[in-house]
Amino acid sequence: MNQSSHENLDAVRDAAADWLMRMRRPEVDETDWLGFEAWLEASPAHPAAYDAVLALWEDLDAAAPGLKAALDPAGPSARSRRPPPPMGPSRRWTLAAGLAAAALVVTIVPWRDLATPTTIYATGKGERRTILLADGTRIDLNAGSRLSVRLGAHERRVVMEDAEAVFDVAKDPQRPFLIASGDRTVRVVGTQFDVRRREGHLAVTVARGVVEVRPAADAVGDTVHLTPGRRLDHVEGSAESQVRAAAAEEVFSWRSGRLVYRDRPLREVVADLNRYVATPLKVADERTAQLKFSGVLIVDDEDRVVQRLVLLAPIASVPAKDVILLRAQ
Structure with missing residues (x-):
């Protein structure tokens, strides 16, 4: 790699570190959101650089107590006597990520327009529903789901109960779109993503x-920014969240009657199917x-769904009173 390439890489890393710190401030506004999204889309190198800085931030965050003791064993007075080392471009983005890791983020609950009416949307067993909101946002609601929507003057707010939905949010820089889901809050300006909250587990996948x-205000943990092709998994009550790559088209496939699984526990599969079939699986x-x-x-005829499941998994189905019993072979 030549010197020019190194300089370009340093510039991209510096910009990624700047965006990381900027987006972790408590006073982030919609101009920041739109600028961050535009920067990510400007070059394929930008999301990769941001992911690299974010990974470093997470590593430094985990190691912060040990690093603090190792770097400053003599206390503040000794630190004040040590001159700072020279800093080149390649170190600047590393330090920026480290500073971001040390920052405390204050969660601010936005003001709510309490006069705005709340609308509740729900689907029954085997029912899917498309909702078009007054602001132009589209919500595809999966079977056995329930959520509420309030379109206020200063924000648009959704409360997820036991539900899964794909949101295609209309951009409105003056009104962020907020989704309260257990002990986490999802925030966007305009984007397409899937939110799944089932039995205390939250998953968010971005397209x-x-x-x-x-x-949320009374919960602990880090703030995470998800870019296209990334998925967050979180168990309510835990401070941790896992982020990994995910194919959004697979996650969204339930809208066309297909459920796609990759190495998921059978318990989760059965819970999903029970939102579609008349006779419960157990x-x-x-x-x-x-x-x-x-x-x-493929979710269509109940008997065929069970047959496909038995063919694909090492299990047998046994009809019982009011249920279909599944047993490992």
Whole structure:
């Protein structure tokens, strides 16, 4: 790599570190959001650089107590006597990420327009529904889901109960779109993403734009910014969240009647199917519940759904009173 390439890489890393610190401030506004999204889309190198800085930030955050003791064993007075080392461009983005890791982020609950009416949307077993909001936002609501929507003057707010939905949010820089989901709040300006809250587990998958997931006012944990092709998984009550790559088209496939799984526990698959079938499915024991399942299930006729599941997994189905029992073979 020549000197010019190194300089370009340093510039991209510096910009990524700047955006990381900028987006972690408590006073982030919609201009910041739109600028960050535009920067990410300007070059394929930008999301990769941002992910690299974010990974470093997370590593430094985990190591912060030990680093503080190692770098400053003599206390503040000794630190004040030591001159700072020279700093080149390649170190600047590293330091910026480290400073961001040390920052405390204050969660601010936005003002709510309490006079704005709240609308509740729900779907029954096997029912999917498309909702078009007055602001132009589209919500595709999965089976067995319930959420409420309030379109206020200063913000648009959704409260997810037990639900899964794909949101295609209309851009409105004056009104952020907020989704309260357990002990996490999802924030966007205009983007497309899937939010799934089932049995205390939250998953957010992004297809377009930038999505912020941060702890609710009374919860602990880090704020995460998700870019396209990334998924966050979080167990409510935990301070931790896991972020990984994900194919959004697979996650969104439930809208066309297909459920796609990659190495998921059979318990989760059965819970999903029970939102579609009339006769409940039940795992026979914990061993069966923990079996890992990968495959595509087309949700149509109940008997065919069960047949496909049995063909793809090492299980047998046994009709019982009012349920279909699934047992590992």
